[in-house]
Amino acid sequence: MRTSIEENRDLSAIKKNMERSSTPGTKTIHNGRHVMEIENVSKSFFVYTNGGETVITEKKRFFSRKKPCELVALKDVTLSIDHGEFVAFLGPSGCGKSTLLRILAGFESPSNGMAKCKGACIQGPHPQRAMVFQSERAVFPWLTVESNISLGPRLQGVDSEQRKERVAKTINLIQLTGFEKSYPRTLSGGMLQRVAVGRAIVNHPEVLLMDEPFGALDAQTRNNLQDHLIRIWQSIEQTIVFVTHDIEEAAYLANRVVVFSARPGQIREIVKIDLPHPRERTSPEFLEFRNHLADLIRH
Amino acid sequence: MELRTKIAVVAIVMALGLLTVALDRASGGEQVYDQKGGPVDTWNRPMEKEFKVGEVHNPLHFMIGMAIAVAILHLLKSQFPKVIPIVLVRALTSVGVLLIAWELIVYMHFVRSVLLPPPTTVIAKLQGHWAKHYLQIHIIASIQRLFIAFFLAILTGIPLGFLIANFRRVSDYIDPLLNLIRVIPPPAWLPFAILWFGIGNPPAIYIIWLGSFFPILLNTIRGIRNTQQIHVESILTLGGKRMDVYRRVMLPSAFPTIFTGIRIGFGIGWVCLVTAELVAVDAGLGWMIEDARNLLDTPTVLGGMVVICMLGILFDTILRKTEQMIVRWQ
Amino acid sequence: MCRDGHELLEQTGSISGRCTIHPLFFIAAVSAVLLLATLSRYYAGHAISGKLYGTFVVWSVFLLLWEGTLYLGIFRSMLLAPPSVIIAKTFYFLKKGYLQANIISTMSRFLAGFSLALVIAVPVGIALGLFKKAYDWLAPPLNFMRMIPAPAILPFAIILFGIGEGPAVFVIALGCFFPILLNTVQGVREAERIHIEVIQTMGGGRADVLKHVIIPSALPTILTGIRIGFGIGWLVLVSAEIVAADSGLGFMIEGARSRLETPTLFVGMTTVCALGLTMDIFLKKIERFFILRRGGVFLSRCSEALKKNKEPIFMREVTKWS
Numbered sequence: 001m002r003t004s005i006e007e008n009r010d011l012s013a014i015k016k017n018m019e020r021s022s023t024p025g026t027k028t029i030h031n032g033r034h035v036m037e038i039e040n041v042s043k044s045f046f047v048y049t050n051g052g053e054t055v056i057t058e059k060k061r062f063f064s065r066k067k068p069c070e071l072v073a074l075k076d077v078t079l080s081i082d083h084g085e086f087v088a089f090l091g092p093s094g095c096g097k098s099t100l101l102r103i104l105a106g107f108e109s110p111s112n113g114m115a116k117c118k119g120a121c122i123q124g125p126h127p128q129r130a131m132v133f134q135s136e137r138a139v140f141p142w143l144t145v146e147s148n149i150s151l152g153p154r155l156q157g158v159d160s161e162q163r164k165e166r167v168a169k170t171i172n173l174i175q176l177t178g179f180e181k182s183y184p185r186t187l188s189g190g191m192l193q194r195v196a197v198g199r200a201i202v203n204h205p206e207v208l209l210m211d212e213p214f215g216a217l218d219a220q221t222r223n224n225l226q227d228h229l230i231r232i233w234q235s236i237e238q239t240i241v242f243v244t245h246d247i248e249e250a251a252y253l254a255n256r257v258v259v260f261s262a263r264p265g266q267i268r269e270i271v272k273i274d275l276p277h278p279r280e281r282t283s284p285e286f287l288e289f290r291n292h293l294a295d296l297i298r299h
Numbered sequence: 300m301e302l303r304t305k306i307a308v309v310a311i312v313m314a315l316g317l318l319t320v321a322l323d324r325a326s327g328g329e330q331v332y333d334q335k336g337g338p339v340d341t342w343n344r345p346m347e348k349e350f351k352v353g354e355v356h357n358p359l360h361f362m363i364g365m366a367i368a369v370a371i372l373h374l375l376k377s378q379f380p381k382v383i384p385i386v387l388v389r390a391l392t393s394v395g396v397l398l399i400a401w402e403l404i405v406y407m408h409f410v411r412s413v414l415l416p417p418p419t420t421v422i423a424k425l426q427g428h429w430a431k432h433y434l435q436i437h438i439i440a441s442i443q444r445l446f447i448a449f450f451l452a453i454l455t456g457i458p459l460g461f462l463i464a465n466f467r468r469v470s471d472y473i474d475p476l477l478n479l480i481r482v483i484p485p486p487a488w489l490p491f492a493i494l495w496f497g498i499g500n501p502p503a504i505y506i507i508w509l510g511s512f513f514p515i516l517l518n519t520i521r522g523i524r525n526t527q528q529i530h531v532e533s534i535l536t537l538g539g540k541r542m543d544v545y546r547r548v549m550l551p552s553a554f555p556t557i558f559t560g561i562r563i564g565f566g567i568g569w570v571c572l573v574t575a576e577l578v579a580v581d582a583g584l585g586w587m588i589e590d591a592r593n594l595l596d597t598p599t600v601l602g603g604m605v606v607i608c609m610l611g612i613l614f615d616t617i618l619r620k621t622e623q624m625i626v627r628w629q
Numbered sequence: 630m631c632r633d634g635h636e637l638l639e640q641t642g643s644i645s646g647r648c649t650i651h652p653l654f655f656i657a658a659v660s661a662v663l664l665l666a667t668l669s670r671y672y673a674g675h676a677i678s679g680k681l682y683g684t685f686v687v688w689s690v691f692l693l694l695w696e697g698t699l700y701l702g703i704f705r706s707m708l709l710a711p712p713s714v715i716i717a718k719t720f721y722f723l724k725k726g727y728l729q730a731n732i733i734s735t736m737s738r739f740l741a742g743f744s745l746a747l748v749i750a751v752p753v754g755i756a757l758g759l760f761k762k763a764y765d766w767l768a769p770p771l772n773f774m775r776m777i778p779a780p781a782i783l784p785f786a787i788i789l790f791g792i793g794e795g796p797a798v799f800v801i802a803l804g805c806f807f808p809i810l811l812n813t814v815q816g817v818r819e820a821e822r823i824h825i826e827v828i829q830t831m832g833g834g835r836a837d838v839l840k841h842v843i844i845p846s847a848l849p850t851i852l853t854g855i856r857i858g859f860g861i862g863w864l865v866l867v868s869a870e871i872v873a874a875d876s877g878l879g880f881m882i883e884g885a886r887s888r889l890e891t892p893t894l895f896v897g898m899t900t901v902c903a904l905g906l907t908m909d910i911f912l913k914k915i916e917r918f919f920i921l922r923r924g925g926v927f928l929s930r931c932s933e934a935l936k937k938n939k940e941p942i943f944m945r946e947v948t949k950w951s
Contacts (some may be wrong), residue, residue, distance in 0.1 A: 107532060125535040138529040141553040142628045151547070152537040183628045203537065390769030397770060414789055419646055449765070471683030476691070482905035483898060486780075486868035487879070491887035495708055570778040574868040576882075585781070588633060589872075592784035600788065604781050625883040 035206055035239050036081040036104065040113035043074040043099055043265075050260040072264040073099045076113070079258065079267065081207065081241065086233055088254035089243045092297060096265025097243045098211055104241065105131045105209050115164045118206060127152055130200035131196065132210045136192035136217075138185050145171070145195050146180040166202050173232055174198040190221035201232065207239040213247070226253055230277050247297065252279055259296045283292055313436065316363035356419040357450045362402050369395040416598040421605070424598040433587075438606065440582040444500055445572050448507035452564060456512050460519025465545075468519060477516070485509040485567075486574045493579050503575040503583075510571035511564035518560025522553030555629055558622050565618060569611055584610075652700045655713040656693060663689040710892040715899065718892045728900065735877040736904070738794065739866045741800025745879040746858065750806050751851065754813025759843070763813070775811065779804030780872075786871050797869040797877075804865035807860035812854020816847030852916050860910060863905060878904075 045056050046068035056071070074096040081087055089097040098228060102108045104113055106125040115122045117129060125131075130152075132138075140148055149170055153163045171177055174194040184192055193213055200208055214222045230253065233240055244250050250257045261268040272288050280286055322466040369392050376388045398418050404410055413421070428434040463470045485506045492502035530548045539547065576585025584607050591599035666685040692712050698704050699711040710718075722728035757764050777801050786796035824842040833841070870879025877896050885893035 105536060107535075125532070127536060127538040129534070131536045131538070133529050133533065137527070138533045140530060140533070140548070140551070141351055142554070151534070155534075155538045155543060166310060199533075199537070386769065389765055390773075393766055393770045394773070472678050472687050474680070475684040475687050479902060479906075482909060483902045484864040484867045486864060486871060487870075487882065487898055487901045489871055490882045491898065494886050494889075494891070494894070538911070567864075570780060570864065573778045574780040574864075577783065577868070577872050588781065588784045592788055594788075595788065597785070597788055600785050604785065605779060607781045608773070608777040610774070611778065615776065 034080040035083050035118060036079075036241075037116040037119075038077055038079040038081075038104070038113075039116070040101070041074060041077045041100070041103060041110040041115055042072070043096070043103065043108070044111050045071040045073060047071055061235065074103075074110070075264040075266050076218045077265070077267055079270075081239065083238050083239055085256060086242065086254045088250040088257045089241065089260060090247065090250040090257050090297070091245065091260030091265075091268075092262050093245060095260040095262035097260050099265070101209055101211050101241065102242050103133075105120065105129055121181070127203040128206045130203055130205035130208055130269060132193070132196045132200050132208070132213045134212045134215055136144055136189045136196065139192050139195050139199070142182045144181050144183055145176060145187070148184075148195055149198050149202050156203065156232065169261075170198045170202040171198040173235065175228070188221075189217050193217065193225060197229070197232065201236065201238060205238075207241060210240065210242045212244055213242075215244070215246075222249075227278065229253065234277065247290055247293045248281070251286060251293055252281065257293060273297075302377070305374050306315070309367070309374055312366055312370050316367060319359055319363060356423055358402050358406050358417055358419050361408075361419045362399050364396050365399050388502050389546075413595065413597060416601060420598045421602045424596075425602040425606070428602070434606070437582060437584050437587045438610070440580075441572060441576065441584045444503050444580075444583070445507060445568060447500075448504040448572075449511050449565060449568050451504070452511035452515055452568070453561065454507050455508075456515035457519050458561075460516045460557075461523060461545075461549075463516075464520045464523035466548075477513075481513050485571045489575065490581055496577055498581055500580070502579040503572070506575040506579070507568045507571045514564040514567060515557070515560045518563070519553065522556030522560075523549050524552035525556070526552055555626050558626060560586070562615075562618050562622065565614065569614070573607060636748065643869050649712040650717045652696055652711060652713045653779050655711075655716075656696055656700070659689050660698075663693075671731065707889065707891060710895045714892045715895045719899070722896060728896070730876050731881050731897075732900065732904065735866065735870065735879070738797050738870075738874075738877060739801060739862060742798045742866070743805050743862050745798065745802040746805035746809060746862070747855070749802075750809035750858075754810045754851075755839075755843075755847075757810075758814045758817025758847075759839075768814075771807075771810070775776055775807045779861070780868045782867060783872055792873055793875060796873045797866070798870050801862050801865050805862040808857040808861060809851070809854045812857070813851050816850030816854075817843055819850065820846045829936065856912060856916065859908070863908070867901065868901055 043285070047056050047070075048068045057068075075118065077100060089100065091097050099108065101111055104117075104122065106122050109123075122129070140151070143151070146167060150163050150167045153166055158166070171180060174197060176191060176194055176198070179187065184195070187195070196213070197208075197210075214225050217225065226249065229240075232238065242250075242253060253274060257271045257273060259268045259271065260266065271289065271293060275285055275289070371381075372388055372391060376383050376385065402417045402419065402556065403414075405412050405415060425434065459473075463473060488506055488509060492505050496505065497511045526549050528550060531544055534543055534548050573585045576583040577589050580586050584603055588600050588603040588607075591597070591603065663685060666682055666689075670682050694711060695709070696711045699706055699709060719728065757767060782803055783796060783800050786799045790799065792794050820843045824846070825838050828838050830844055867879050870877045871883045872881045878901055882894050882897035882901075885891070885897060
């Protein structure tokens with residue numbers, strides 16, 4: 001059986017998203033606490049089988065002979081995220097955490113409920129909610145490291161003096177000085193993910209969304225990059241939403257872990273981890289949190 | 300092999316060569332081939348009035364000279380292995396051996412020289428044409444029409460491919476037409492083109508355009524359709540709008556594939572050029588070859604083939620080098 | 630009953646009266662098809678997909694314009710033949726057997742040249758890919774000769790063989806030869822070294838290596854080469870026939886042009902188009918048969934995914950014959 005995901009992943013749907021833009025809270029007065037508010041968000045997909053071909057769509061088709069199967073990805077999720085927090089979304093595969101992240105980024109819209117950023121409803125992708133993807137190939141291979149990072153400010157219309165300054169600062173922050181003129185094909189996976197992070201934070205986003213960014217890397221690079229990320233988080237006080245399926249990672253990085261359960265995707269529990277950074281992976285407190293999270297996941 | 304042995308081999312070859320030349324001169328004869336079996340002497344006409352090189356080159360001198368050159372090349376390679384790449388040496392050796400064998404076959408009268416003229420005659424004939432500016436005229440005519448048609452193909456192919464790949468409506472309506480036209484080989488359009496445009500540049504340009512257009516179009520469509528979704532999403536998160544997606548993501552990421560299409564299109568256009576020039580034009584390398592065939596002037600036929608081949612290699616190399624320079628990120 | 634702009638009807642009047650198609654009838658038929666397609670699309674709930682509808686629309690409009698402009702005399706009918714006349718003429722030729730004879734002549738020439746190229750290129754390619762010395766010495770001149778476009782050899786071939794079957798088959802064979810050869814060599818050279826070691830540990834010798842490793846893994850690339858060779862051969866075939874033959878479709882088209890018989894010219898071109906389409910489909914089926922049947926989809930994906938080993942395999946390293 002072939003499966004195709006149309007409209008959701010189709011280029012034309014992305015184009016529709018392009019037209020939308022989001023104005024981060026110019027009209028409403030936000031009380032300054034919550035950067036993101038997720039209110040009763042639900043998301044369902046509809047599965048149509050048509051003689052051997054399965055199609056998953058976002059909206060119900062108007063003309064259709066058969067009734068579709070409803071795939072509930074998220075059900076009634078309510079959450080709010082404050083400034084400067086490091087929130088991790090943790091859960092098994094298929095529990096909807098990536099879908100929620102994509103809703104926050106603006107690539108998908110919820111079937112029910114609303115997601116808000118600084119008081120304004122999220123309607124489409126915007127550099128205020130910058131995203132780092134799982135694949136390190138999201139970095140544009142035809143541009144140098146410098147051009148990749150300066151692309152965001154260039155699209156925003158920042159003038160070149162300020163742009164150069166910002167880019168230099170960011171490259172310093174991600175510790176890739178000396179690699180400005182290199183092309184991505186000469187860089188390792190870890191360095192590429194650092195470029196991706198730099199590309200996102202150079203826009204001074206309200207919130208940095210990361211979708212399992214270290215999943216495709218080997219263990220040592222992963223630990224390295226986790227420390228880098230904590231350092232960046234602390235130095236620029238960035239709000240981060242981090243999706244992962246690795247319990248260790250979530251416990252090591254986040255100060256709030258939202259544990260999801262699968263089918264349907266719901267919040268199981270929110271665990272606050274108030275250990276100071278940098279954390280010891282072998283300390284008893286850390287292991288206690290880790291075991292607690294593991295229990296939640298397993299049952 | 301040791302150095303001594305190599306020097307010995309070269310010395311012996313040279314000695315043999317000098318001996319043969321001496322014997323040849325002693326038996327007295329500048330005339331190269333008798334006309335046994337050859338119906339006309341159009342190729343054997345002494346051309347001393349027309350160019351300063353002299354008559355047809357002496358085949359013995361040619362063969363011996365080639366052998367010595369190959370031997371010296373091998374000697375140099377063994378002495379300075381790093382300076383001279385081995386691929387070059389092997390290539391030149393193969394070509395040299397081939398030329399010597401060719402010359403020898405005709406020299407021993409195994410083949411009639413009207414059917415297969417030896418390299419010396421071909422080279423002499425080419426020199427004559429060059430001196431009379433005959434060759435240059437035809438080369439320029441061919442290159443001119445090739446470039447006009449090729450650039451037309453690029454200018455029409457890439458935008459159309461972009462539109463077809465991005466807009467489903469365009470694809471729905473134009474695809475059926477294109478799929479049927481694509482199947483007809485460009486030379487099949489020749490009589491039609493001659494009927495419509497007469498003889499000269501227009502039908503040739505039309506045929507070459509047809510040949511180059513489709514690879515470029517298809518590769519543009521493929522390259523743009525292969526745009527990766529994470530790249531599109533990345534540029535959206537960075538604040539890009541629709542034009543930015545087209546300009547900054549689709550075109551750069553499709554560029555290598557498009558360039559491959561350009562290279563393939565050039566190759567096919569080259570083949571169509573020669574085909575069109577055999578029947579539909581009044582000047583050009585293909586016309587020169589066909590005209591020579593009608594006069595049974597085989598050296599010009601072969602010489603024209605060699606010139607076409609070398610021009611093809613030249614342009615292909617230029618295209619490859621350009622590709623390497625522009626697509627530095629691959 | 631015809632208007633003046635359609636005087637070509639006179640020419641086809643020699644067909645038995647039943648075989649002529651009246652232009653208005655043709656226009657009516659095409660319009661009916663278009664109407665039917667539009668109705669079924671909008672009222673029968675998208676029964677026809679967008680792409681199919683687009684095909685109908687484009688072709689109907691195109692044919693209507695073509696027939697219409699000639700019927701109304703807008704175009705000089707020397708340059709174009711209306712579709713109704715083309716269809717009528719095709720049936721006439723089929724009835725008289727003229728078209729079949731030409732098709733058979735063309736196809737036999739093509740198959741002769743192509744199979745000649747195949748039979749020589751594949752073994753030579755395998756040999757060149759396996760034996761280092763042969764490859765090193767013969768690859769440069771072959772790369773050089775590859776760049777001679779096949780039609781350029783045509784005059785030389787005519788001098789050698791005279792007009793008729795000879796030059797056409799020779800040139801087609803030469804044109805198909807190089808893509809097949811190059812792809813075979815590349816396919817053989819890309820076979821995985823580690824697979825050879827596996828066979829050797831199982832006690833196999835040279836023939837086993839050839840049979841079980843090299844040929845299966847080279848097969849997809851060889852088939853790609855065959856496909857490219859097919860395309861080029863088709864191109865060269867038509868050009869050879871236009872210049873140097875005395876029968877066949879190309880000859881028919883060129884002859885029609887010199888006698889200014891435009892309908893025959895178009896009949897020839899549409900036949901060439903139809904033949905090309907048939908061969909395209911046929912070729913895809915063969916390719917699928919060879920690749921899928923032997924589990925080759927998996928094989929070709931595997932061989933592409935694992936192609937990290939850049940060093941080609943040479944027979945010298947396999948020491949015993951089995």
